[in-house]
Amino acid sequence: MPAKAMETMLRESLWAQTLAAEELDRVVRESYERELPAGGFVMRRGEPADLWLGVIEGLVKMSLSLADGRVSTFTGVTSGGWAGEGSLLKPGPWRYDGVAMRPTRVACVPRHTFERLVSTNLDFDRFLLSHINARLSLFIGLMEFDRLLGPDARIARCLASLFDPILYPQASSFIRLTQDEIGLLSAVSRQRANRALHALERAGLLRVEHGGVEVIDLEGLRNYLGEEGAGSPSPCS
Template sequence: MVVDKREILAANPLLSGLPEGVVEELMAVSVLRQFADGDCVYAKGDDGDGLLGVVQGRIRLSNSSRDGKELLVMLIEPGDWIGEISLLDGLPRSLDAFAMGDCAVLFLPRARFDALLKAKPELYQYFIPMLCRKLRLALSYVEGVALFPLPARLAQRILELLTFYGIADDKPGILIDMHLPQEDLAKMLGVSRQAISRELKRLEAGHIIELAYGQLRILDKAALQQELDRHA
């Protein structure tokens, strides 16, 4: 697969503000890595050896309990980045990352990345938003688990997905532009698929969402927000 690394770096909203010279430096030290469906991109506890930008396919970030129960934290789509926390704090990876389908990532090695930031510390301002986004998502998840019943937690997660992946098309409402099986949504919230299915059908019956195979369309965002506000 032929990839224009310049286009990948420039297209990402978190890095698009970088000076042209810095983009050139990042492009020079980056390498393309490819993974097959199910391959481990990195494992919890691995050394944080670099930043990874998804070029093709998807990556699932998750954690597992000792009995094998998976908590799906996030699905990473093309154009997004992972690994920035370990890259900046120097600690091991905190989650498992697995390829979904044939996957290609742009890898920026930590040593070269650190050297660039050391030489130009003013560049930290461009990478802090990455950490802020992950921190907001983490705090939102903790808040939901601690305080909200399932209907509110589901509404909260759908609204988060809408923020990052919502697109307008030629149909009513806003489509969450990612393949989102109910099983994955259940793993995001740490509940059974049956429980998620019941809640989604209730929302669909209320004309708040519309379901299709692996897809979710939001018809009434205000009503979804009310589901959350009712328990906040």
């Protein structure tokens, strides 16, 4: 019998609205929960991609470790978010790592369950198309501000990206991320993240609080350029 929190998360997911009650019950029965410590791998590059993963509680960083030791971070998946659908739409291994940034619980939908939904439910397929399109738009935005913007603006855009209603349906004005986590997601040091957050606070866009930040002006974060401007990124440390 699935854990209650996992069942609630599955039934309240956006894609669950595309399923008939009997089919959703079957998905719940076939799924299971995993608990991971901070630093644990939700998915690991090179291993078989055999699960569609939803974050019940916690935070997962999607990244790629390079041969020279550097880590390229793509995005973070917060509570209520899903990941892995792109890899499940074709056979093969994971091409990136998913690492828990704090103690995390994930819902695991097996590949065979996911493939059944894709092959039998047109409304579910429409949801997936919207989800993948939102992810693509996020990645394009991340590439843009990584290459063109300074650290303050990168932090602002990273935080703003966590409010996409399809990718992060449980988002609220308070973002429960530590400064270490914000730095990792934005590819800057903790010290640089701290300076950026206080610059954004002085600009009236957010309020730094214990355990996270309270977003005051979401559109302001999305459009923030900072003192560095949009031409030459500053060092991250």
